[in-house]
Amino acid sequence: MIEIKKALTLPFLDLRLWLAGYSIPGRLSINLPRGADWENRMNRAFLIAATLSLAATSQVLAADLPAAAPRQPVAYKAPPPVFSWTGFYLGINGGYGFGQSNWFNTVDGPTGHFNAGGFLLGGTLGANYQIGSFVIGLEGDGDWNDANGSTANCLVPNCTTRSDWLATIRGRAGYAVDRVLFYGTGGVAFGDVEAAAAGFPFASTTQTGWTAGAGVEWAFLPNWTAKLEYLYVDLGHATCPVSSCQGNLPDSVAFNENIVRAGINYKFGW
DSSP: OHHHHHHTTSOHHHHHHHHTTOOBTTTBOOOOOOHHHHHHHHHHHHHHHHHHHHHHHHHHHHHHSOOOOOOOOOOOOOOOOOOOOOEEEEEEEEEEEEEEEEEEETTTEEOOOEEOOEEEEEEEEEEEEEETTEEEEEEEEEEEEEEEEEESOSSSSOEEEEEEEEEEEEEEEEEEETTEEEEEEEEEEEEEEEEEETTSOOEEEEEEEEEEEEEEEEEEETTEEEEEEEEEEEEEEEEEOHHHHOOSSOEEEEEEEEEEEEEEEEEEOO
8 A cells, every 4th residue: 555655656657667567766666467367457446436436426416406395295085974864855746647447336337447547746745864774754745636537338428537636644764875765655645536427517525545655765965855756546435426427326436546756855954
């Protein structure tokens, strides 16, 4: 190491001679390796110097780069609230009733079933209470009814049955999948049954019967729901006197409907 330090102080020409392995009289004498061994050592020295230079350059460049921007925290987004079916509601409904009627007395026999259908339109009032995914409730409705139909299979040219109004009071029980409610329903039904032979005044009777059905309801807005519903309504047998139905005996007039209807409700909380 001392001889190398001395060599660095030599004039340029003497330094070249010293590196070549020649003795410099009066100054410095050192024998350096020759040939392949000399070249290998010089190559290793060059590689080490290049590596150190590259590492130093990388550190300088890294120091000059701007610091990475801190990550912004992810904003918490609360899940949407679960819809509740609990509450009172008020709405409208409308649909079509595929009605049937049949007249019968023990002397004249039956007319056979004939169609007596028509449109319905009315209002709905109800309340639901939700327990977990189960929903129970009570619903009532009143509808204008345009059901009517006739048959010629009677003693006079035409026998006609019609109904002008229908009302039901029903319990409901169903299963809710968030905003969709699948339910069954059943209860009592009220309606008028009118019957007459052609050219004679109608005999009208208010009947009490039963109803059952099922439906699906969808909450499309926080307080608005839409439903599609099927109901079977049986109003039993009304009595039509001879003065109206012109039979040999008073007729028993049966009337029932298969109703398909839709509705829209507005829900109030408790």
